[in-house]
Amino acid sequence: MKEKDFLLQIRKTAHLARLYLTSEEEELYAKQLQDVLNYFAKLQELNTSDVEPMAHVLPLSNIWREDEVSESMNQEDVFKNAPDLEENCFKIPRIMKRDEE
Amino acid sequence: MKSVKDIKKLYQNKELKVYEVVEHYLKQIEEWEPNIHAFLNVPYKEIEAQLTSLKEEPSDLPLYGIPIAIKDNMLTKGITTTCASKILENFIPPYDATVVKRLKKAGAIIIGKTNLDEFAMGSSTENSAFGVTKNPWDLDRVPGGSSGGSAACVSSGEAPISLGSDTGGSIRLPASFTSVIGLKPTYGLVSRYGLVAFASSLDQIGPFGRRVEDVAEVLQVIAGHDPKDSTSSPYNIPNYLENLGKTVKGWKVGIPKELWQKGVSEEVLKVLEKSFEVLKNLGIETVEISLPSVDYALSVYYIIATSEASSNLARYDGVKYGYRENNTEDLISMYKATRGKGFGSEVKRRIILGTYALSAGYYDAYYLKAAKVRNLIKMEFEEAFKKVDIIVSPTSPILPFKIGEKISDPLQMYLTDIMTIPVNLAGIPAISMPAGFYNSLPVGIQFMGNFFSEDKLLQFAYAYQENIDLSDKFPPLPKKEEK
Numbered sequence: 001m002k003e004k005d006f007l008l009q010i011r012k013t014a015h016l017a018r019l020y021l022t023s024e025e026e027e028l029y030a031k032q033l034q035d036v037l038n039y040f041a042k043l044q045e046l047n048t049s050d051v052e053p054m055a056h057v058l059p060l061s062n063i064w065r066e067d068e069v070s071e072s073m074n075q076e077d078v079f080k081n082a083p084d085l086e087e088n089c090f091k092i093p094r095i096m097k098r099d100e101e
Numbered sequence: 102m103k104s105v106k107d108i109k110k111l112y113q114n115k116e117l118k119v120y121e122v123v124e125h126y127l128k129q130i131e132e133w134e135p136n137i138h139a140f141l142n143v144p145y146k147e148i149e150a151q152l153t154s155l156k157e158e159p160s161d162l163p164l165y166g167i168p169i170a171i172k173d174n175m176l177t178k179g180i181t182t183t184c185a186s187k188i189l190e191n192f193i194p195p196y197d198a199t200v201v202k203r204l205k206k207a208g209a210i211i212i213g214k215t216n217l218d219e220f221a222m223g224s225s226t227e228n229s230a231f232g233v234t235k236n237p238w239d240l241d242r243v244p245g246g247s248s249g250g251s252a253a254c255v256s257s258g259e260a261p262i263s264l265g266s267d268t269g270g271s272i273r274l275p276a277s278f279t280s281v282i283g284l285k286p287t288y289g290l291v292s293r294y295g296l297v298a299f300a301s302s303l304d305q306i307g308p309f310g311r312r313v314e315d316v317a318e319v320l321q322v323i324a325g326h327d328p329k330d331s332t333s334s335p336y337n338i339p340n341y342l343e344n345l346g347k348t349v350k351g352w353k354v355g356i357p358k359e360l361w362q363k364g365v366s367e368e369v370l371k372v373l374e375k376s377f378e379v380l381k382n383l384g385i386e387t388v389e390i391s392l393p394s395v396d397y398a399l400s401v402y403y404i405i406a407t408s409e410a411s412s413n414l415a416r417y418d419g420v421k422y423g424y425r426e427n428n429t430e431d432l433i434s435m436y437k438a439t440r441g442k443g444f445g446s447e448v449k450r451r452i453i454l455g456t457y458a459l460s461a462g463y464y465d466a467y468y469l470k471a472a473k474v475r476n477l478i479k480m481e482f483e484e485a486f487k488k489v490d491i492i493v494s495p496t497s498p499i500l501p502f503k504i505g506e507k508i509s510d511p512l513q514m515y516l517t518d519i520m521t522i523p524v525n526l527a528g529i530p531a532i533s534m535p536a537g538f539y540n541s542l543p544v545g546i547q548f549m550g551n552f553f554s555e556d557k558l559l560q561f562a563y564a565y566q567e568n569i570d571l572s573d574k575f576p577p578l579p580k581k582e583e584k
Binding site for chain 2: 009013014016019036039042043044052058080083090097
């Protein structure tokens with residue numbers, strides 16, 4: 001991939017990850033990640049057509065439990081670390097933009 | 102007073118009280134901390150409270166009155182847990198991680214939270230948002246990472262034991278760099294509930310200690326199923342202490358040629374010659390084995406670990422807890438600004454890499470391919486363990502490196518973990534044992550075992566320790582003017 005295209009990819013990826021990057025960071029990561037991805041290219045040498053992908057090492061599938069009432073965190077603890085609150089709700093900035101914008 | 106064993110003896114003979122032992126370690130911390138910065142927090146008030154409540158407990162608890170340090174990515178109720186990240190700088194957990202709960206129940210005293218690479222992402226502890234931890238053996242060098250603080254505090258004698266977490270070598274590498282023992286258990290043996298997630302299919306908690314017995318005692322306390330972690334193993338836990346001291350004569354040890362050929366430095370090879378003499382004297386038969394796919398392990402690891410991390414770290418959005426960047430115009434820009442400012446450089450790099458690997462058009466080439474090769478690696482280990490009892494490799498291909506030496510080249514930093522990463526991908530247990538020194542820099546040796554064979558692995562490590570015992574070798578406290 002061309003350097004400039006890759007920089008655009010990094011920008012797009014940062015948006016998907018909801019991550020603000022400075023332009024210096026974008027350039028640095030574009031260069032560094034290009035090196036890392038080139039290193040990863042070696043993987044394509046391996047024939048894996050007969051191999052199942054593995055997401056997990058242990059042979060565990062769904063784990064069920066009884067739906068029993070048990071102790072849980074109280075509201076005070078739940079909200080204790082919140083950056084902003086209003087009447088026992090987490091408060092966030094506006095979601096929609098203002099009309100005049 | 103060096104090990105858990107020593108402390109227990111002092112209690113049994115009524116030579117020391119718990120508060121005196123705790124005071125001893127707090128004094129060590131006072132002397133060493135200005136030099137190495139292993140701790141992010143030493144919670145004096147909570148230590149007092151723990152001492153008080155311990156008075157009500159029976160003194161035959163397995164870790165009664167034993168101080169332990171905890172890596173700061175495991176939740177401690179009422180004590181800040183930061184993951185060495187600005188985004189969690191003021192986070193006070195409302196509950197204890199299962200391991201912490203079990204340790205307290207066993208009578209242990211949490212004496213501090215240790216430094217790490219931010220969110221356990223790194224091999225040197227340089228990625229901490231709150232300053233680097235230094236290697237007690239050479240203050241110009243890194244202690245390894247990511248559990249650098251947990252290793253350094255045991256190495257210097259600030260704590261007899263500690264807990265770390267290991268996703269790609271984060272317990273074993275720092276153990277090797279600081280001349281202590283570090284055990285990564287089988288995936289699922291220890292509950293991850295309350296361990297801040299980095300890569301959920303790879304993360305595992307394990308102990309650091311100076312002696313194999315100590316590591317075995319801690320494992321005994323923390324291992325076992327936890328209803329709050331559905332990936333924790335449902336199997337019965339054996340007694341990890343009862344095989345220690347039994348002979349390992351006739352055991353077969355596999356030497357994987359791929360790992361030994363992989364640019365292991367002359368210095369490390371030189372120190373490990375002695376280890377091979379020891380194995381020979383123990384009556385061990387060594388067999389050359391091949392794990393062809395481990396050549397691809399580093400790529401597989403960085404794809405899987407960053408993919409899982411990009412998903413796990415999505416929760417840090419400035420809404421329910423943690424840092425929030427204020428004065429943003431809408432929700433999306435609040436997310437972006439919070440994360441952009443709250444995360445450090447390596448964490449952002451990995452989130453980008455993981456998000457990229459999972460994004461439309463690249464998923465098959467990266468994540469899916471990596472998940473298949475991971476299976477190949479696991480199958481090769483399974484085959485190998487049909488022929489051998491233990492597999493041995495260096496823990497690190499190189500000696501502890503200088504602070505700043507690798508920080509600007511991520512790929513060079515990642516290559517430090519080349520010996521330890523295959524173990525996490527396969528899910529098997531492994532232990533790093535102190536092997537000796539090269540010009541007063543520590544070298545470690547890694548023993549890998551089959552799934553859930555920690556009892557055998559510890560038995561083997563104990564036999565090794567009876568021949569190479571560095572548990573009473575402490576680094577010299579730096580003179581004041583050198584600070």
